[in-house]
Amino acid sequence: MEVRDLHEWPATVAEAEAIQDRLRPSLDLEEPGPQALRTVAGLDVSYAGDGGGTGARLAAAVVVLDARTLEVVEESVVTGTAAFPYVPGLFAFRELPTLVAALRRLTVTPDLLVCDGYGVAHPRRFGLACHLGVLTGLPTIGVAKTGFVGSHETPGARRGDAGPLVDGGEVVGRVLRTRDGVKPVFVSVGHRIDLDTACRHVLALAPDYRLPETTRRADRLSRDALAASP
DNA sequence: GCGACAG
DNA sequence: ATCTTGTCGC
Numbered sequence: 219m220e221v222r223d224l225h226e227w228p229a230t231v232a233e234a235e236a237i238q239d240r241l242r243p244s245l246d247l248e249e250p251g252p253q254a255l256r257t258v259a260g261l262d263v264s265y266a267g268d269g270g271g272t273g274a275r276l277a278a279a280v281v282v283l284d285a286r287t288l289e290v291v292e293e294s295v296v297t298g299t300a301a302f303p304y305v306p307g308l309f310a311f312r313e314l315p316t317l318v319a320a321l322r323r324l325t326v327t328p329d330l331l332v333c334d335g336y337g338v339a340h341p342r343r344f345g346l347a348c349h350l351g352v353l354t355g356l357p358t359i360g361v362a363k364t365g366f367v368g369s370h371e372t373p374g375a376r377r378g379d380a381g382p383l384v385d386g387g388e389v390v391g392r393v394l395r396t397r398d399g400v401k402p403v404f405v406s407v408g409h410r411i412d413l414d415t416a417c418r419h420v421l422a423l424a425p426d427y428r429l430p431e432t433t434r435r436a437d438r439l440s441r442d443a444l445a446a447s448p
Numbered sequence: 449g450c451g452a453c454a455g
Numbered sequence: 456a457t458c459t460t461g462t463c464g465c
Contacts, residue, residue: 306453
């Protein structure tokens with residue numbers, strides 16, 4: 219599929235923040251988004267060694283599923299190196315080049331991208347899911363496993379129970395329980411979809427486990443690719 | 449000022 | 456993210 223060029227790459231924290239600020243106006247946060255999905259892609263990255271700096275070896279995976287059956291339609295995985303040190307809020311710059319390379323190898327264009335991390339629930343309202351949305355033009359959402367920005371009440375204990383994630387006085391996401399009695403996930407929109415629709419899709423994608431099947435498949439693929447590569 | 453801090 | 460043993464539960 220087509221993905222916009224990354225163009226200039228930041229060398230400093232200030233440059234990376236400036237890029238986020240410059241791209242943010244391109245976000246479409248008005249569309250309700252796709253109500254019915256034919257295909258949906260999950261993205262994830264695994265690392266080897268060096269936990270925080272630039273240059274760590276990594277594998278970026280994209281797995282496209284049939285949204286109805288959750289069966290694999292296509293897989294793409296690319297190995298590379300971390301393109302930026304880990305800095306909370308700039309996490310996307312670490313793995314964006316390799317993720318984009320994996321997306322470009324796709325022969326099908328998914329109806330939705332499910333990213334590992336956050337969308338607008340971000341210090342500058344431009345997390346990984348937003349960045350990938352602007353680069354691909356596709357609807358994107360972020361599903362994170364732990365908190366980052368914002369505060370929330372503990373949602374009910376049953377699957378489907380949820381509550382707002384609030385930051386700076388605005389609702390930036392939703393804390394959503396995907397399994398009875400299991401720690402909830404943090405859902406935020408990235409591009410071209412609304413929060414209700416995003417949460418509906420997350421629940422449909424996670425019938426048996428805490429995380430969406432898209433994320434679980436991409437996680438396994440990236441992990442296996444990393445272990446199999448020199 | 450001191451922590452906390454997506455992966 | 457990754458480093459890691461045992462352990463509780465279906």
